[in-house]
Amino acid sequence: TRLLAAALVSPMMKMAHNARKIARNDFSGQDLTVPNRDEMGELVKAFNKMKHATEGYINTLKENNEMAELLHKEELEKIEMEKRLDAARLELLKSQINPHFLFNTLNMIACMAKLEEAATTERMIASMSNLFRYNLKTSEQIVPLERELKVVQDYMYLQQMRFGSRIGYECKAEVDPNRVMVPAFTLQPVVENAIIHGLSKKEQGGKIVIRIWRKGGSVIISVADTGVGMSQQRCRELSEAMQGSRTSGIGIGLGNIYQRINTMYKGGGLRLYSREGSGTVMQMTIPQDAEMNPAQQ
Structure with a gap:
């Protein structure tokens, strides 16, 4: 009985436990070992091989599943990129107005306003012409900060003519705007967003303050408004939407x-801060590298 237990029962119980x-x-634990050199010994060796083969097969299935999930994620990102490209194409089609006709018409209206001594109308037309010219004719990816601030100034003048004393504007630059390079078309959309979603919804209006300063090797551009603000949850949703390349709810x-x-920048970024009822701050971090110096453009 002892010989039978050692030769057959004990190995079978071990195999059952491992099974x-x-x-x-x-699949943890050491392989089964038995002193038997008979059919039971061969069965234990075959069991160990089956164990390793099964483990390898399962690991292969896991790797294939992870690869499939990765490919699916990349496919979703590709679809999202195609959607953004289609949106960009649509915006391009919208902007394909004959610039010469537009500018000539605006200049003609400005001349008529000047002849009629309508100084305010003349300046409004000039500001509108500057905005169109910048949007339609600027092809550079990086421009001097001075140009971006000039566009914002023209835009704010038009908005102040629209809203009157309800809208205030202030710019505090602690840097030389001609020596700081920033991506084109960055400031005006942020200011426009602040007016549309922040100040215009507040009955008494408010103020927009742009502050620019250096921090280390970067320039910080802060666009703050005293508008309606937003909840912390909404602020997080917008931040996650920007990081996830989603345009729903935040605009292109x-x-x-x-x-x-x-x-474009390693270490660059755009952050959103807001408090409901108090206002919102958009803060851009633009690293300044030597090759971006205006003298080298």
């Missing part, structure tokens, strides 16, 4: 600015 572990997807403008800054 239950394998059924639980647990802000999402495009976030993606361009993060793509």
Whole structure:
């Protein structure tokens, strides 16, 4: 009986125990060893080989599943990129107005306003012409900060003529705007967003303050408004939407600015801070490298 137990029962019990572990997807532990050199010994060796083969097969299935999930994620990103490209194409089609006709018409209206001594109308037309010219004729990816601030100034003048004393504007630059390079079309969309979603919804209006300063090797551009603000949850949703390249609820403008800054600059970024009822702050970090110096453009 002892010989039978040692030769047959004990190895079978060990194999049964290991089989239950394998059924639980647990392949830990040493291989089974028996002193037998008979059919039971061959059966134990075959069991050990089966254990390793099953473990390898399961690991291969896991790797294939992870690869499939990765490919699916890449496919979704590709679809999202195609959607953004289609949106960009649509914006391009919208902007394909004959610039010469537009500028000539605006200049003609400005001349008529000047002849009629309508100084305010003349300046409004000139500001509108400057905005169109910048949007339609600027092909550079990186421009001096001075140009971006001039566009914002023209835009704010038009908005102040629209809203009157309800809208205030202030710019505090602690840098030389001519020596700081920033991505084109970054400031005006942020300011426009602040007016549309922040100040215009507030009955008494408010103020927009742009502050620019250096921090290390970067320039910080802060666009703050005293508008209606937003809840912390909504602020997080917008930040996650920008980081996830989603334009739903934030518009193409802000999402495009976030993606361009993060793509063009290592260490660059766009952050959103807000408090409901108090206002919102958009803060851009633009690293300044030597090759971006205006003298080298």
